[in-house]
Amino acid sequence: MKTRISILFFLILFSYLGQAQEIIPFPNHYEQKEGKLNVSKIVTISTYGEFSSLIPEFVKTAKRFSIQAKEKVGKGFIQLIWNAAIYNPEEYRLNITSKAITIEAGCANGCFYGLQSALQLISNAGVGGSIPCASIQDGPRYEWRGLMLDESRHFMGMKEVKSLLDFMALYKLNKFHWHLTDSQGWRIEIKQYPLLTSIGAIGNLTDPNAPAKYYTQAEIAEIVEYAKQRFIEIIPEIDMPGHASSAAKSYPEFSGGGSERLPDFTFNPGKDGTYTFLTNILREVMTLFPSKYIHIGGDEVHYGNDKWNSLPDIQQLMKTHELKNLVEVEHYFHNRMSDSIKSMGKTFIGWDEVVQANLPISNTMVMWWRQERPELLKESIDKGYQVILCPRLPLYFDFIQNTSHKYGRKWSDGKFAPIESVYNFPGTEYTSGISISTPLVKGIEACIWTERIHTPERLQFMTYPRLSALSEAAWTEDRVKNFDNFNSRMNRMMKIYKDFGITFFDYRNPDSSPEVEGAYL
Ligand code: TNX
Numbered sequence: 406m407k408t409r410i411s412i413l414f415f416l417i418l419f420s421y422l423g424q425a426q427e428i429i430p431f432p433n434h435y436e437q438k439e440g441k442l443n444v445s446k447i448v449t450i451s452t453y454g455e456f457s458s459l460i461p462e463f464v465k466t467a468k469r470f471s472i473q474a475k476e477k478v479g480k481g482f483i484q485l486i487w488n489a490a491i492y493n494p495e496e497y498r499l500n501i502t503s504k505a506i507t508i509e510a511g512c513a514n515g516c517f518y519g520l521q522s523a524l525q526l527i528s529n530a531g532v533g534g535s536i537p538c539a540s541i542q543d544g545p546r547y548e549w550r551g552l553m554l555d556e557s558r559h560f561m562g563m564k565e566v567k568s569l570l571d572f573m574a575l576y577k578l579n580k581f582h583w584h585l586t587d588s589q590g591w592r593i594e595i596k597q598y599p600l601l602t603s604i605g606a607i608g609n610l611t612d613p614n615a616p617a618k619y620y621t622q623a624e625i626a627e628i629v630e631y632a633k634q635r636f637i638e639i640i641p642e643i644d645m646p647g648h649a650s651s652a653a654k655s656y657p658e659f660s661g662g663g664s665e666r667l668p669d670f671t672f673n674p675g676k677d678g679t680y681t682f683l684t685n686i687l688r689e690v691m692t693l694f695p696s697k698y699i700h701i702g703g704d705e706v707h708y709g710n711d712k713w714n715s716l717p718d719i720q721q722l723m724k725t726h727e728l729k730n731l732v733e734v735e736h737y738f739h740n741r742m743s744d745s746i747k748s749m750g751k752t753f754i755g756w757d758e759v760v761q762a763n764l765p766i767s768n769t770m771v772m773w774w775r776q777e778r779p780e781l782l783k784e785s786i787d788k789g790y791q792v793i794l795c796p797r798l799p800l801y802f803d804f805i806q807n808t809s810h811k812y813g814r815k816w817s818d819g820k821f822a823p824i825e826s827v828y829n830f831p832g833t834e835y836t837s838g839i840s841i842s843t844p845l846v847k848g849i850e851a852c853i854w855t856e857r858i859h860t861p862e863r864l865q866f867m868t869y870p871r872l873s874a875l876s877e878a879a880w881t882e883d884r885v886k887n888f889d890n891f892n893s894r895m896n897r898m899m900k901i902y903k904d905f906g907i908t909f910f911d912y913r914n915p916d917s918s919p920e921v922e923g924a925y926l
Contacts, residue, residue: 427529427894428522429873430577430880432499433546438538440503444530451481456516483508483523485516495579496544499523501536514636518543518577525575529897549793549848550879551580552872553642557587557651558610558855559924560618565861567631568907569868574635576876581632582700582850584642585620588650588670592619593641595689598656598682605651611859611924625693633695640754641694644702645683646672646738647709656682661719662712670709674738675718684745691749698770701742703755703762706735736762743769754793757781766790772850774801776835783839786846795850796835799826800875802867803854807915812857812923813867824912827851828874828888851875859924862908866921869909873898 428435484507491498491511497519498509506526508519522541530536552573554561570581585593591605606617620628632639646661653660653669659679663670673679687699713719713731728734739755739762746753747768754770755762760781766789773782776796785792797804797816804822805813815821826834830849831841851871858864877891892913902909911918 427897428525429894429898430877431885432541432543433882433885434542436540440538441535442501442503443535444527446532449481450483452485455487456485493544499541501539517636545880546882547848547879549580550578551582551850552578553582553584553850553852555584555855556592557590559859561861561864566628570632570635570637573637577880578876579637581637582640586643587648591651594621595686597685600655601652605655610856622693638696639694640696640698640700641690642700642702646674647706648702663709664711667709673718674734675716675722680741697752698754699746699751700754703739703759760785779839786843792846793848793850794831795852798822799830800851802851802871803857806910809915810920824871824874825888827871828878828891830878849879857923863921865908866910869902869907
């Protein structure tokens, strides 16, 4: 079978010239050899058996260029070869000889990553250019290489999400954590509870009366499939029991009230009906997302649970279960939700507030976000929880990336999140004294909170190029990482951004890319 197909969008930009080894994230073993491989206009990919069904899956919409896929081994310019001896599903070996590029992997994921590297090399060289012969042996430093997007505070929509997924695929990032609910808007259709979207999806942080914006279940399914083709797993987050105003105002019978500043901020942990309501929601959510994980937030409940002190249901709950204070009520809530998640066969993920809730070790993952509280990271590891590192500094992309920027966040001491600190993560600055080289630390994740990001343009400005630095932090071992070398590889990456109309911050020439205005100061 010989099909004319076209390749994953941006990778083949034959007009650019550059150094062949300009791969981002940089491979973990790269050895240059004698000789070179010339790149001509037609690139064929050949494979057979295990990987043959893979090609049409990911080789999709063309930009400027098309390739030919052949189902015959040994014939293509790029040859995909299944190698059962490569156990890590994400690992690949890539060999460039003067005749061809071979990619060996034991799994489709590794093959996909090998292709990403090969296609970067080819596009860097350009038609008529050449790639130095080399041998690459590569696999990720972390198995969890994540990006989170908050679509509640400001809804970004399908086009932006797909574009993020495309760049995640280029960067070998593999977990998209989707913050779909929060006080400012409920963004996922739940058929059993239609008011969640007919009421709860109205508004955003800038305009509480903005027309309802949310994803239908059909749209969610489309995005999940789009991600799957790029070897990205989507982990939905339904935040509870705080950050819940949009749901609590849709179904006030489950509201646990709020504070003066944050009305209806919580669900009511004192009512059995609340657990049924939330479990039914999660059950529907789980049918849409094949991931074994579900994130239930759990953060910042104390911001708006004053009302719990006076709600009779909660006072009764405290008596019955001998709960001494509101934190214990919170923990009780987490345990009940954890039970229900476990009974549905999924793993519970929560923000680092859940560390002290006594949740089952085997079924809980913690996201450490409070960089000023390293003791919570230590406690998570000591207790045996699996952990993802996503400390605000330097991994929250709503923090500014340059001193001249005004609209994003800064920490109280003036610290923010420049690209270099993302690149150097985990390093030791934020995790000093804590042994993070344990298998319990599954990986790292950057979070894009959108209180101060109200348009796709600003979303991109805050994301790029820090996402490229994140990818290298997540994929590449310390012994190979080098910020100066990364900087030189960014020249080409910025051309890719330009070519695809991405608004990015040119961190080496700040004046050339002024800050895209934020929602408010
Ligand atoms: C903290 S991270 C939050 C979010 C905000 C973010 C802004 C976390 C678990 N909670 O609700 O959007 O800071 O940087």
